Structure formats: structure tokens, C-alpha cells
Amino acid sequence: MLLFIALPILSVLLQSVHTPHDAVLIEIENCGPFGCTTSTTMDQEATRALRDEQPLGKFVGLDIYFDRGHLAVREVVQVWAESEGIGDFLASLNNLPFYRAMGFTLTFTFTVTPLMLIFGFMIALGVNSLHRKLKGFLIFFSLLPMIVSPLIGSLVLFWMIDSRGIIGSALQWIFSDPDLSLKASTGLTWVMLIVYGVWHAAPFSFIVLYAGLQTLPQDTLESAQIDGASRWQQVRYVVIPHLMPLITFIALIQLMDNFRVFEPIVGFNSAAHATSLSWFIFNDLSGETRLLSSAATSSVLTIIGVSILLAPVLVRTWRDFNAKG
């Protein structure tokens, strides 16, 4: 626990309150295949001296947390002062990267999590009522979306929904609109990502709930049938309460997973329409930019975000546990 969880978090925290030293820049001459030009470069010796003095970098406290790339405190205050109403305020807020990413991430989390639970539960009920010989085959089949690696799964769909792909062309034909493009509209991109999220995650809730269904006490179900409960009433008053701890468990895992949504954004090339904190980290770490402090800050914010999301579920589980104890 100490080595694999506490230490990395501590290191990320440390990184997020430090930035690289001020760069010492010098004017130099660059020569290459296209001639010589005067340019600027970093004075490595002077920079190294600074680094050796303070290897951690420059301490900046919470500056990075509050800058435009993250919580953007100054910008939010300014937007609040300038906006004419709550709608205008939200629209302007959407222009700041962190809040735009949160807008998508929270929408994604709170639509995908319940939908995947509902679908998973329906599939589990369906498969459970099948003949024994059909079950094995169908279980394997239903698990396929989870087996496919997320990046591959999203790439396959990405090509199908291309405006020249099979689904993209079919939609253009159905709506007889040759300009219709799923990838060019923010709303449709969100719908596509959510559909993909449900498709990918439903098998997980299906397999857990299906396992839960095998432990369903038959005598309780039979007494309900004798009492004249309809199929819906049996599900509502016997099956669901029995599966409740499992549903809590799945919701917990999925809230966490969906908050960190990343692969579909890369796979669908949808950074123009939807971003998430995880995507920020990926983007900050790319070659020419390498904003390590910014990436660390986004990681800390992700941890805080996940904790806030999970708090209600954790508190509830804790209470249940105590009540039973």
C-alpha cells in the first residue's frame, strides 16, 4: 500500500506544486540546410546551475491549480463579472478547458453508469432464463465487447461512422442529408461516445449480475410466486434487493472508470468535441510540450474528483457495514 499507492500520490503532489526553473535564454545562430538564422535557445549551463541548487524546481504553491489550464480562478471570476445571465456564464465557462472537460466527463459518467447497469441487468435476466445448453455460448458472445481492447473497439466504430463508412453513409441515406456527419457535430459525438461507453461496459455488469442471479434463494422466489407476484413484482421486490450489494459494487467501479474516460476520446479522434482530465494528462505529456507540473496537477484533480464521486457510495456502504456489524 505504501509503496504502490501512497508514494506515487505523494510524488505527484510534490510535482504539482513545483515548476521548472525560469529558463535562461540566449541569442544564438542556427545553421542548417536552409541557411543561417538568428534564434533563441536555452542556456544549458546556467539552467543546470539553477537545477543543481534546487533539484525539485521552483516552488509555486497552488499556482498551477489556479491557472487557466486547470481551475482558472481568475478567468472564472472575470467571466462571472462580465456575463449577463446564468446561461451566458455557463457558455463562457465552457470556453475554459477544465470546465469543458468536466462538462463532458460528468455527462458521460452519469449517463453511462446507469445505462450500463440497466442493460447489464436485462441481459443477465434474459440469459438466465434461457435453456442450459444455449447459455454458455451466449455468455461468451455477450462478453465480446469487454474482451476487445477499448482502443481497437473504438477504432473499428470510428471507421464505421466515418461519413464514408457503412454507418455514416447509412445515416446520410436514412435522413437524406449528404452533409450529415457524426464526427463534425459535438452533440452527436457525445452520443456516439456514450453509446460506445455503454456497449463496452455493459458486459461487465452483466457477468457480475449473472453470477449474483445464481445465488438467488429459490424458496423466496417461490413464495413470491405463490403469493401471486407478477414477473415484474418478483424482479422488483425479490431479485433487485438480493443483488443490491453487487449493484453498489458495479456502480462504484464504473463511476471511477467512467470519470477517467480516455481511450474512446483517442480512438474516436474526438478531442475537438470532448475531452477529459485523463486526456489532458496525455496531451501534457506529449513530446514537444511536456508540461509535467500540469500533468501532475491534472492527476491530483482526478484523484479529488473520483473521491468526491465515490463519497456518497462509500459512506452508504460504511453505514450498511456498521448496521450489520
Add this chain to the structure above:
Amino acid sequence: MFLKRVILAGAATLMSGAAILVSEPAAACEIDGRVSIIGNEFPAIHAVADGAKACSGGEVKANLTADHQKINVAGMTGNPAEYTTAIIANSSIVALMNEDVIRPLDDLVAKHGRSLKPNQLIRINDEVMAVAFMANAQHLVYRSDILEEAGIEPPETYEEMLAGAKVIRDKGLLQYPLGGAYKAGWNLAQEFNNMYIGHGGEFFKPGTAEVSINNEAGIATLEMLKALSEYMNPDFLTHDSNETSAEWKAGNVAMMNMWGSRMEPLKDPEQSSPEVVATTTLGAPMTVAGGSVPATTLWWDGWTVSKNISDADAEATFLAMMNGISPERLDDEMALLAVWLIEGYEPTPAATGVFAAANMDAVPYPMLPYQGLLHTALGNELVDFMQGKEDAAAALADVEAAYTAAAREKGFLN
């Protein structure tokens, strides 16, 4: 007796001479050390890495991937470094310079690099930091048959390209006659850079890291990009050079601004339909808004040697990479892959666009320590404008704000 000795000596000389002749290809590159290459993934780079791998005496590994920029700095930071050489371009050498992970090559060039031409040596502050082997630039490529059918001349300016696109669409030849690598992120930012340079814009206040793109040139640049995108496949914000090339090969595009290093596959009969192969024609880069500087940038690709490795490994790496770009390896097949800076290279038809760019005095992509930060900010913040959610001035203000936050974090601005 004397005669016998002469004959024997002659025979020995002949034999050893024959032995040298026979064994020369294998012994041409003998190294004594470890070589590990990290670089981008396209045919020209593969050819160079294959040449390095032909060396014997030491282990030569290559990791060629489109994600090279995400791993090269990390892979060269340790001591000893995992990668002994990184193949980079004039934009990406900056990250390696900023982190101080590559070594000056002057002594190795003096010792083993006599065959290099002076313009292959990338001198930064009077030290050779990289050896360039190919040049690249974006330029016009068009379908001669479609332009002829529409009755238009190949465009020399972006204004003519727009007018031509309208004619092609109005005549019902193609719904989306233009192509372009406008994918959100690096590619879109690169198109902005091209067009901004074409408008005569300056990215920074002279001599400082303070950005200044929110001006008339910036706004005109964005308006032009937007106007062009109206004639592109509506998915243009997800199309990089690969997808744009695929659209071209499928015959869906009549004109586009594309990399010189991507030309050869467009004319490959195995990838394109016969009419695309027959009519794909290379042009020069276009100018914009009456300017004389073409709206494109010049690039070189080259290799560096790690700082954090032993001198023996550095020498082995230098020798192996020299073998990768040796003039003897430059056969007809390799010559087609790029515009080589190697001695003895004769321009092929695939190179005309890049040469035209150089002759028009196109500017090289700027090698400033903070240019990459601006590139990233452009790539992220311009998409709102391209989707019509924001006006040009607001988008440019966003770019400036995003850049300033990043530059402050990196210590370029206070």
C-alpha cells in the same frame, strides 16, 4: 628466385585484394558499441534505420513509431540512456535541446563525417547538434483531369484554390474538392502556422517569449482556413495526413496542400485507382493575400546522438547512422522515398514540390524553445472557431491565454 618471390608477392596481393573486394560490403560498417534508434515511422526513416542495422560488430536496435516524440526525451534522460540516437525534425530537436540530452558532434564529424555536405550539419551556437539527411515541405498537389474538366488552372494562391473549388463543386464534379490535414491538434496548428507565415505574421514579440498572434494577420489566417474547410469532407477535424491521403487515393479530392514525403504513395498503383495515379500532379506551395512568401514551412529530418552514453557507444552510433545515410545505399528505390540531402542524390519527380518550396524562399519551421508550446495551444484552442462556435479574435485570445499559462509553467515567461 627473385622472380618467384615477385610472383608469390603478386599472388598474395591479388588474393588479399580479392578478399577485400569480396568482404567489403559486410566490412563496410564495423562498429564497437551499442546502437539504439528512436524515430518516426515512415518509409524514408525505415530506409535509414535499415542502413544502420547493416553494421556488424555491435547490437543495433530501432524503435520506429509515430509516438516517438512522447518517448524520446524520457528514453534519453537516464544514464546510460536507452536510446543512443533520436531521429528528429527541426521542430522536435528543440525538446531534446531544452532537456539537454543530446551531445555536440563536432569531434565525431571531424573524425568520421568527412563525406557529409556542409548543409547537412545542423549548427546551433556553433556546435553541430544534428546531421540532417532529408528535407520536407507541404505543397500543392492536384488532379489534372478534374481541373481540366472544370476549366481551371492549377492555383498559385489560396484565393485561386478557393475559387477553383467553387467551380468544381458548382459543376457537380466533386462535392468536397479540397483536402487537408486539419485534424484537431498538431496538424491543424501546422496549417495555421503555414497560413500565418504566408500572411507575413510574426508569432512572438521580437526577442521575447511573449506571443502575439491576435492581430489582423491571425484573423485573416483563420478566415482563410475556415473558408477552405467549407470545401472539405465534413469530418475534416479528424483527418490527419493518413486519412487525407486515403481520401485522395479514393479519388474524392481534387486539390490539397500535402507533405512532400507523402507524394510517392499517392501515385502507387497498388493503393490508388489508375486515374488517380495518372493524373496526380505536384505543384508549388501557394501564397496567400498577395504575399510573396509561400504559405508553408521548410523542414529537415536528421539524427542526433545522446549525451548520456559512453563515448564508445556514441562513436558506434555515429558510424551506424552514417552508414544509414551513406551515398552508396542511395539506390533508385531509396531515392524515391524523400528529398535526400545526401551527396549524389538526383531529384526525382516526387521531389519537385519541395524544391519549388525551397526556391520560393519558404521559411524553415522556427526552432524556438517555446514554439512547441504555441503549437500545442493552437491545436487545442482553434477547434471552436473551425466549428463555428467562436469568432476568430476570441479563438486567438484563447490560444494566447493557453500558451501564456503553459509558458509560465515552463519558466519562459514570468
